[in-house]
Amino acid sequence: MTADGLAGTSDRAVEELATAASTLVARHDVIGTVTGVLAGCVRSVNTEAAGIVVAHPDTGVLDFLAATSHRAEQLELFQVHEGGGPAAETIRDGAAITVRADEYDERWPDVAAALHDQGVSAVHAHPMKWQDTTLGALNLFFTRHPVPASIDAIAHAFSDLATLAIVVFRRGTTPVRRPGRTPWPPGSAGSPGRCRVCANPRTSSRRSSPARSVSSPAPPRARSAGSCASTPSSTAPPPATSRSASTR
Template identity: 45%
Template structure:
């Protein structure tokens, strides 16, 4: 679960603070996955969601998982992409937000996802569309456990979804082919991060969740982009395993 604010700040104040931090990524050099992951954590914390994830449209391949705050979100995102059913799928297809609260409603709308929601401990979800000038890029999905989405959730989530679109497509305007290339590059970055997580999990005997936390901490300590740190981890492991 993402960490909750313990300062007593209300939802609007928390949302403003996290949105300001997310917007700051647009005026500085950034790597897409690192910025998106940080943005997701901020979004989840803003609306007191248990976890968050993003799926994006991949040219010629439909929807693909891009990033998540933890493995529960990642597993659910991957599963809904696999079965082509779920909040993000409906959000992208319908080009509008989707909110479902309660396991009964989850089962009624997406029967194949009920077990996945149960396993993750989620009982509600809100999906916000990511779009660029009418072209659907994907969806930000916020998962809830014991808390229902508040009235402000849709507004805050959409603001984060819009920023996520800008993070991927910062140098605008872009042609459709350029948008596809940017999305594909972001997905390639995710592959590098997944490899680095595996390396860290193996070397340090950690779970994949803990390995990801370790990778994020390394990036913060070194003040380098998350993807760059992931690539260095993978390269170092490959060098140590190569014949001498």
């Protein structure tokens, strides 16, 4: 990439980061904000699609959070199903990676075919870290344009913003703690039928395939799927109406 190209990429990144950061100072919808951060990152590095996969800190089970396109969503869900790929590797190792198409088959045999089928020529995955915990991975999928030389710095900045969006949102609610368990993310906890990140009810009726733990080759375990209804509300489900009250 030429010096002018690098300057243009940097200028776009600054503008997009400023726009994304401005949403964090107000009450925000976590999924909408994270998706906006992803879209800004896509525009900054001139890629075609991006997504975020998160992992439960206790179990290592992967979960899909957000994506900028149907293509990215399908690739992220496939990684969740297989428990492997760039997101799983980045979450496990806590390090950023950039991998070209000719490395897929040897590196991720379970997901290589999906990446090839979608025409992904390169993928960059960056860890989303909060203090000493890797919460997930921000994944950038390149199909037409080359990976810019500044990818690490730009992806790092956007992954930090996405992490802050999640943590700031959760700090506005009351954490649910269980003895000996780590809240997810820090300051919160997931509950059955709710997103492990924002703790809001699932809205999609789409079924998901079982996900495997990143940290161990345990047998597949069932998980619910779907995007979140991220309106800032209590993490507890609404109280059930008694039969006697409903018949009055």
